[in-house]
Amino acid sequence: MEVSKDEVKNVASLARLGVGDDEIELFSAQLTDILTYFDTLKDLTASPQSLPIDDTIYPTLREDFRQESLARDRGLMNAPVSDGKYFEVPKIMD
Numbered sequence: 001m002e003v004s005k006d007e008v009k010n011v012a013s014l015a016r017l018g019v020g021d022d023e024i025e026l027f028s029a030q031l032t033d034i035l036t037y038f039d040t041l042k043d044l045t046a047s048p049q050s051l052p053i054d055d056t057i058y059p060t061l062r063e064d065f066r067q068e069s070l071a072r073d074r075g076l077m078n079a080p081v082s083d084g085k086y087f088e089v090p091k092i093m094d
Contacts, residue, residue: 003031
C-alpha cells in the first residue's frame with residue numbers, strides 16, 4: 001500500500017504539524033515501507049506451538065518450598081524506633 005504525499009500532508013494538517021516538503025517525501029516513503037511490512041506480516045501464520053520455548057526467553061522458575069518466617073526480633077533489628085513488638089511511626093491522622 002502506497003502512501004501519497006497528499007495523504008501525508010492531510011494527516012500533518014489534521015495533527016497540526018508543520019511539515020516541510022522534504023519531510024513529506026521522507027514520511028511518504030517511510031509510511032509506505034511500514035504498511036508494506038504489515039502486509040507481509042498479515043500473510044504469516046503463527047501459533048503459540050510454533051514459537052520456540054527457550055530458557056533464555058522464559059527462565060525456569062525455582063521450586064517453591066516451605067520455610068520458617070523471619071523472627072520478630074530480627075525483623076525489628078534495623079527499625080529506627082520500635083516497642084519490641086511493632087514498628088513505631090509518627091501519627092499522621094487524627
